[in-house]
Amino acid sequence: MLSHEDNEKLVRVGPGSVMGELFRHYWLPIFGSADLEKNGQPQTVKILGETMVIFRDSEGNVGLVDNVCPHRGAPMLFGRNEDCGLRCVYHGWKFDVDGNVVDMPAEPVRSRLKERVKIKSYPCVERNGVVWTYMGKEGESDRPPLPNFEWNMVPDENVVITFRVQECNWLQALEGEIDSAHAPILHGRIDEGGSINQWVAKRDLRPVFECVRQDFGMSIASRRVIDDEHYYWRVNQFVMPFYSLVPPQSNEFYELSGHAWVPIDDENTLCLMFSYRPNEALHPKSRPVFLEGFRGRETGHHSVHGYEDQGPAVPYGRYTSKYRRETGYHFDYELQKTTWFSGLPGLWVQDAACQSGVARVYDRSKENLCTSDTGIAMTRRMLLETAGAFAEKGEKPERYNDPDLYMVRAISLTLPKNQPWADAGAEHMRAELGKGFGYELVA
Template sequence: MLSHDDNERLVRVGKGTPLGNLFRLYWIPFLPSADLAKDGQPKRIRLLGEDLVAFRDSEGRVGLVDQACPHRGAPLIFGRNEDCGLRCVYHGWKFDVTGAVTDMPAEPVRSRLKERVRIKAYPCRERNGMIWTYMGPDQAELPPLPNLEWNLVPPEQVHISVRVQECNWLQAVEGEIDSAHAPLLHGRLDAQGTTSAWIQKRDLRPTFECVKQDFGMSIAARRNYDANTLYWRVNQFLLPFYTLVPPLSPFPDLSGHAWVPIDDENTLCIMFSYHPSEPLSPKTRQIFAEGHNGRESGHASRHALVQHPVTVPYAGYWTKYNPQNGFQFDYQAQQTTWFSGLPGLWVQDGACQSGVSPIFDRTKETLCSSDTGIAMTRRFILEALGAYRDHAVRPKGVSDPDVFMVRAVSLRLPPEDSWVDVGAPFMRAKLGADFGYEL
């Protein structure tokens, strides 16, 4: 378990908090490019507890600015996006993507007020269909975008979905780096609707090994495959908030999430699934986009999303599966078919990650051996926080974009082989290269 103070350090992301300061050193993905049209409707955004508005101007540039007009605090989500700027509907003040005021129609012609007024604005970059922003201290000399493989492969090789989850970012991260839950939470029952025979057929007691890396943490789960073979699944945690999940035959794709903190109690879940060297199959894309037989896959399907008013951050990415309706838990299905009774893969994860509260009190938890990766990842993050706060030491990935060229792996190895040594070349991503081993 964690102390109360350490738990606070790991969940608070606002400006001036240790974690918020660390996260602001990195470029942050926050919206699909397709969501913003030239001179189109602005979008309400909240990132790391800051309330913002995103828009694309007449020349195609993306702006991310404060939600409130600096004149009298009118909401810029209602602003007119026209002629290379966002114009407040209250008194017509107009702002460009840099935050500069370009027009004050109600002011005298000779007024120089607009030269002295500026709205908060963060720089944005686009790559392969995703918009990124930098909210950090080095606005004059921006760091490079991170070389994450999912954002570098051709579009036909990747599927990306976005949804809001009503819990703190760390609860979501810890759910994905935890391999012990997968065969249980995501499992089906046997023909009689019981777990006994089903459990006996599986090795549900993995042994965990963890290795600290430049990018974060490798969390390896070892299971018995047969008498002469061990099966290793190595999940990856990458600072600041990325998780990578290994491929699982017969589904040959890599997947993971950017768990972007909206604020302390809500997370933007950007999920990516991609094949490193081949296009995704049409069937795979259809399941991701539509679900399967009324159930959700690892991606939020289009049927799962509900539309909120434009004043709500990420208005189009909230889902019908949430704590308020019990994630549509189905007791009858739990008795007959599905171990969890929850309607699909990400819903099962989301229900458990959201837990009993948006921020779980980790002083009350009871960790066990299968939580080794979670405990070591927490320690890794706390060490990074301390190094930056006390000594201004920045994680390597802030300035070196290739730190992020990492893959999760699933390996079948003889007992005498080390997953660290054998897996090292397969855990380094190389654009265009296949997995390099048999799935």
């Protein structure tokens, strides 16, 4: 159980909040590079409670600026994206991607006003199809380097990355993925079809959990019995400040996967999902399945057909899903009776409906946690300790600004019962570009 006060401390992310200020010390992945065209229409985004517009200028640079023009408060969403800047349509003030005023057509030629006025902006960097921003107050020389997440550094053919909006706070979403007890139940079928029913985790629905606090966050290991001599271990990773990593399965579509749960505001989350192989291209069928869905159902990724574009005026409108609370997540009672345990149309929808379906900020004081929630309880404790140290002393997590801290993998191992997973998995949990899994994926 999480007290109301503690839950509020962790899920509130706006300016001045403890977690919001802590998040501002990290680079945040906020948009897909392919979704921004040169001189294209600006798009509204909202990050940590701040409404901004994002655009790509004539030279290909990405700008992230306040939606409010500092002149008379007109919306920059309607700005003209032209000639290496965004021009307010009200009086023509034009801003570059760094927030500098480069033109004031209604002002005297000799006016020095543009030297004193800027629009609020945040720096953006692109890497491998993802736009990152830094919202802290530090100057360029004092910012941490971009984090070396393996999924954002492998070749294009090795990875798929998709975005969607989820209608709950970041922590509710994150906790759904570090909880591996739900997977063979929620994602299962009541008929004999599907790979989940053949999954080793389906054979033992009462896993034992062991958690280890790491310098990057938390390792949450679940142990299931395979036979009299072996255990099956799945180790999910929580990586500060809001990342989750999921181990590979043992079928032909093996890949590492996970999410960045980027807070839009207190009640909505930008979910960036990644699936990748560290040292080889994805299975030829994986990319089309991830992007198109499979037989009308969603996978762990949001399909291109599942979006219901709300337009550029809505924060992350292009990433809004038709599978959401007001549409009932397209729950199908008939399919629940005959085929799918949940009756919900695909993996991520099943997760989102359970994480978000009751409330955007659920009252965690009403929970009754059990042994399978060990990882959630320990992660909450770690986050509260981190938030407390930051609020009271300004302390940030150790090594938070070390880019290689984030070179982490989730693992799935089959081990003799007397072999500790932490020892056997230590080397495999360290990511290294071009390195294979290093162990056999056993069903």
